[in-house]
Amino acid sequence: MAETAEEIREHSKVYIKILIALLALTLLTVAVSYQDFGSVYASVFVGLLIATIKGSLVACYFMHLIDEQKIIYWVLGIAVFFFTVLMAVPYLTDSNSVFNR
Amino acid sequence: MDEIPYTVKPHPLSGLYSGKLGIWLFLASEVMLFGALFSSYILLRVGSDSWPVGSELLNIPLAMLNTFILIISSVTVVLGWASLKLGEHGKAKMYLWVTVLLAFGFLIVKGFEYGAKFSHHISPATNNFYATYFTMTGLHGLHIVGGIAVFVYLLTSGSKLLEENPEHYTNRIECAGLYWHFVDLVWIFLFPALYLL
Numbered sequence: 001m002a003e004t005a006e007e008i009r010e011h012s013k014v015y016i017k018i019l020i021a022l023l024a025l026t027l028l029t030v031a032v033s034y035q036d037f038g039s040v041y042a043s044v045f046v047g048l049l050i051a052t053i054k055g056s057l058v059a060c061y062f063m064h065l066i067d068e069q070k071i072i073y074w075v076l077g078i079a080v081f082f083f084t085v086l087m088a089v090p091y092l093t094d095s096n097s098v099f100n101r
Numbered sequence: 102m103d104e105i106p107y108t109v110k111p112h113p114l115s116g117l118y119s120g121k122l123g124i125w126l127f128l129a130s131e132v133m134l135f136g137a138l139f140s141s142y143i144l145l146r147v148g149s150d151s152w153p154v155g156s157e158l159l160n161i162p163l164a165m166l167n168t169f170i171l172i173i174s175s176v177t178v179v180l181g182w183a184s185l186k187l188g189e190h191g192k193a194k195m196y197l198w199v200t201v202l203l204a205f206g207f208l209i210v211k212g213f214e215y216g217a218k219f220s221h222h223i224s225p226a227t228n229n230f231y232a233t234y235f236t237m238t239g240l241h242g243l244h245i246v247g248g249i250a251v252f253v254y255l256l257t258s259g260s261k262l263l264e265e266n267p268e269h270y271t272n273r274i275e276c277a278g279l280y281w282h283f284v285d286l287v288w289i290f291l292f293p294a295l296y297l298l
Contacts, residue, residue: 033297079129
């Protein structure tokens with residue numbers, strides 16, 4: 001977390017660089033969505049990969065997760081674990097799922 | 102009445118002031134809320150024989166504009182917080198009002214998008230695609246409204262605290278900012294999931 005005035009000014013410059021990166025990645029997200037990657041799963045993977053990079057930039061720099069207290073990492077770690085379980089639910093179901101066809 | 106402890110100084114155990122730990126716990130619950138919706142979306146999509154391509158039914162330019170608006174608003178919030186840390190109160194308020202305007206801009210664009218759908222008699226009842234689209238973007242939109250309410254309060258009657266205790270006020274803005282970045286983060290995933298893929 002920023003402490004001195006000089007550090008805060010330096011961080012403000014980083015925020016602008018992250019803004020430019022996020023806007024560029026948004027354009028890239030739209031551009032790749034028009035590309036044919038051969039399968040829906042490949043398109044989903046590329047789209048979500050770019051979204052994950054964008055999300056990481058927001059979380060690390062704007063939410064300052066790059067330099068936070070250990071307890072916040074624990075809180076988020078538990079949330080991410082259960083989030084992963086939720087994402088796995090569709091794969092664990094067998095009612096009319098495309099994975100069983 | 103006793104004052105709420107650790108609103109400014111960090112708690113010796115957590116190393117955080119209480120509000121910050123509170124907002125992170127709240128955001129963890131929000132991860133689960135949107136996680137459940139994303140999980141339902143995946144379940145409906147992979148379990149369906151055919152699923153429409155979002156880009157053929159939804160307005161990509163408007164959604165991209167809204168993505169730009171939210172990303173810029175995230176930057177204005179963090180610059181507002183940084184200005185408060187530097188003691189530049191006027192500049193901080195300017196950044197935060199710009200955030201509020203951008204948030205209204207997002208809702209107006211979203212209103213045009215919804216309006217176009219309703220005018221074509223498209224509603225959540227139309228099919229599973231539109232049910233997930235309206236539910237997820239609608240809940241996200243409610244979070245935008247909540248964010249506007251918090252920022253407007255902090256910039257109007259809540260801003261008295263800035264004169265009385267600037268550090269406490271800065272912490273409140275940091276907590277509101279963390280919430281706002283989370284709302285931005287959710288949209289970053291909603292945009293490709295619903296509109297592009």
